[in-house]
Amino acid sequence: MEWRMIMRENMFDMGSSSKLDTNSMNAMVYDTYGTSEVLRFEQVTIPVPKDNEVLIEVHATSVNSWDWDLLRGKPFVNRIGAIRQPRYRILGADVAGRVIAVGSSVKRFKSGDEVFGDLSGCGWGGFAEYVCAKETVLTPKPAAISFVQAAAIPQAAVLALQGIRDTGGLKSGQTVLINGAGGGVGTFAIQYAKLHGAEVTGVDSSEKLDMLQTLGADHVLDYTKEDFTARGQQYDLILDVVGNRSVLALKRALRNGGRYVMIGGPMSRILQNLLWAPFISWREKKKIMLLVHKPNDGDQKVWKELIELGQVLPVIDRQYPFSEAAQAFRDIGEGRLKGKAVVSIKMKM
Structure with a gap:
């Protein structure tokens, strides 16, 4: 690999x-x-x-x-x-x-x-x-x-770190879903979440699912065959790299107290999420958040140390x-x- x-x-x-x-x-x-x-x-x-x-x-x-x-x-x-x-x-x-x-x-x-x-x-x-x-x-x-x-x-790994650790507030034992898990951000996010004790579900196209499991994903879903927001399964944290589901659907897949962190997606989805976020947070105790990327040496050093320890690649x-x-x-x-x-x-x- x-x-x-x-x-x-x-x-x-x-x-x-x-x-x-x-x-x-x-x-x-x-x-x-x-x-x-x-x-x-x-x-x-x-x-x-x-x-x-x-x-x-x-x-x-x-x-x-x-x-x-x-x-x-x-x-x-x-x-x-x-x-x-x-x-x-x-x-x-x-x-x-x-x-x-x-x-x-x-x-x-x-x-x-x-x-x-x-x-x-x-x-x-x-x-x-x-x-x-x-x-x-x-x-x-x-x-x-x-x-x-x-x-x-640099960019992908830091986005994953800030989405999972900072905005997402990951805790050991939580369930995490990564939508668009097979790209740069997603592959780093899987490794970091697993390293910190999460149960991880990766969502992407069928040809990427084997790779997601190799990286440590506990569960994988083919987005072309299954809508993760319609399965009845709820998660503590959803990290979304692609933004292909509506905020009203996404909140169904979040547990009370859960967090949805949007990293990428169409501008229409971003605006929709920003509009609905305060209402959903107040009414259902679920946080809808947009990650603001902050490139910095400190977060890059986190990955440098993990790589030197042989824990991620x-x-x-x-x-x-x-x-x-x-x-x-x-x-x-x-x-x-x-x-x-x-x-x-x-x-x-």
């Missing part, structure tokens, strides 16, 4: 790299909303880190559903402040790579350090040979895993060379991948 030049003098320390001498790098860019067909490769200028940033030579990056949403500009909330053209020309929040330069105020890292992190709060840019990132969003890479495995961790369905990164987006859009899609930037174009 296997499961991101000419620099200002004295601004930072820098390791050697022939690419830096040319001041340009390969990047996958887009200038208009669409699907994978609008993605193209272009030579762009290697970024220069600010005082609180490091420059990373990217070894691998992964594709998240948020990348797919930004590429398409859907739902419309992804176009706020960027109606006509994308805010970020280079997608990619999850990165794993090696620090080759540090800004003057950087304290935690030095040239040569291997790191991973989520750049969604500081400019994206992972689909490129180099990227700058604030040191606060980076975590030392676990030595026992590859850059490819590390790139699968990222699930990777496919690894793509950089030249086939657009295919990774197509596969994510079809929703058939088990776990994560990871792109190896260091492989030859």
